Amino acid sequence: MSSTAQASSSGGIVAxxxxxxRSKRPKYSRFTQQELPACKPILTPKWVISSxxxxxxxxxxxxxxxxxxxxxxxxxxxxxxxxxxPEEYKDRKVEFIKTSNNTKCNRNLTVPKHxxxxxxxxxxxxxxxQNHRRYVKSRSDHQLRExxxxxxxxxxxxxxxxxxxxxxxxxxxxxxxxxxxxSFSIRNQTIAVNKKGIxxxxxxxxxxGSNVFPKNFQNGGLIGGxxxxxxxxxxxxxxxxxxxxTAALPTFRKLYGKIDVDLNKxxxxxxxxxxxxxxxxxxxxxxxxxxTTSWLGGKNxxxxxxxxTVGGLCFFLAMVFIVVYFIKPRRLGxxxxxxxxxxxxxx
Numbered sequence: 001m002s003s004t005a006q007a008s009s010s011g012g013i014v015a016x017x018x019x020x021x022r023s024k025r026p027k028y029s030r031f032t033q034q035e036l037p038a039c040k041p042i043l044t045p046k047w048v049i050s051s052x053x054x055x056x057x058x059x060x061x062x063x064x065x066x067x068x069x070x071x072x073x074x075x076x077x078x079x080x081x082x083x084x085x086p087e088e089y090k091d092r093k094v095e096f097i098k099t100s101n102n103t104k105c106n107r108n109l110t111v112p113k114h115x116x117x118x119x120x121x122x123x124x125x126x127x128x129x130q131n132h133r134r135y136v137k138s139r140s141d142h143q144l145r146e147x148x149x150x151x152x153x154x155x156x157x158x159x160x161x162x163x164x165x166x167x168x169x170x171x172x173x174x175x176x177x178x179x180x181x182x183s184f185s186i187r188n189q190t191i192a193v194n195k196k197g198i199x200x201x202x203x204x205x206x207x208x209g210s211n212v213f214p215k216n217f218q219n220g221g222l223i224g225g226x227x228x229x230x231x232x233x234x235x236x237x238x239x240x241x242x243x244x245x246t247a248a249l250p251t252f253r254k255l256y257g258k259i260d261v262d263l264n265k266x267x268x269x270x271x272x273x274x275x276x277x278x279x280x281x282x283x284x285x286x287x288x289x290x291x292t293t294s295w296l297g298g299k300n301x302x303x304x305x306x307x308x309t310v311g312g313l314c315f316f317l318a319m320v321f322i323v324v325y326f327i328k329p330r331r332l333g334x335x336x337x338x339x340x341x342x343x344x345x346x347x
Contacts, residue, residue, distance in 0.1 A: 049321050055310070056315035060307070067301060076269075078109055080273065111265055115292050120259075120291050121255070125251070127283055128282070135173065139171035145208065153170045167219075172224075173243070178239070179274075180286065183273075198257060198258065208237075209235060210235040242254050
């Protein structure tokens with residue numbers, strides 16, 4: 001081969017290599033070319049019908065079980081924010097809640113079915129946006145956890161200090177702590193409410209310090225909610241711990257305590273409550289809730305209805321496909337259905 005030919009050949013190789021380097025085409029591999037082994041099921045009518053029937057056979061029993069479990073839960077719900085306002089203050093609710101020295105209110109609840117203990121006592125608030133960004137940020141986790149960090153209040157404004165002294169716990173969440181109280185009795189026999197163990201154990205152990213005590217809390221001119229006992233560490237103030245775990249939705253329930261005795265059908269529960277918490281300024285609502293639980297938790301029909309809906313829809317589609325398959329079957333891979341094999345104007 002002549003030197004000219006050799007130079008031309010080597011130049012072509014270099015040009016090809018440079019072209020390959022400049023090319024955006026990925027390097028060949030079985031992965032990039034999607035040539036790896038894969039499962040590619042063919043959706044035959046029998047396979048589709050079997051899948052729908054299997055889903056319905058699994059989902060419908062789960063839905064029935066979940067719905068029955070939810071229906072076994074017994075709830076007593078009493079909205080008292082409007083009922084506990086005296087008649088002369090019906091049009092001046094905010095004035096009443098801010099100025100009245102007597103906010104006690106008596107309510108009577110009837111037990112509709114036998115309620116096995118433990119019976120959980122909740123307070124429910126409506127139209128209260130604990131998920132507001134400014135509200136959620138107004139806290140100091142360092143301060144809540146360590147006594148040496150009590151001056152870490154930069155994130156707590158406007159409730160960060162009072163008279164030059166740091167507020168512990170600081171922030172709007174703690175400042176707005178719910179302060180309505182409830183006491184229960186049946187036939188003049190007091191029913192004890194157990195307030196131990198109502199918060200998450202992880203919160204007590206890791207988020208609230210056993211050596212952190214309330215200081216300078218609710219000492220300002222504007223009181224937001226409940227006061228705290230300054231001789232009890234934050235890790236033992238479970239009402240505060242429950243409240244500080246903010247809710248995601250504007251309607252929420254928080255655990256107030258537990259009743260550790262059974263309640264019988266027809267029992268009349270006398271409730272003496274202190275209607276102190278101001279929900280009237282923002283058109284909020286307050287409810288007292290007594291509830292049992294099932295193996296699935298509290299009362300919630302949505303999960304059972306969702307399973308039944310999906311299972312029923314799958315069963316319906318399976319029946320439709322079965323009817324279509326037997327009435328008007330179609331041979332798999334029949335080329336007569338291709339558009340260029342159909343007669344003009346045919347279907």
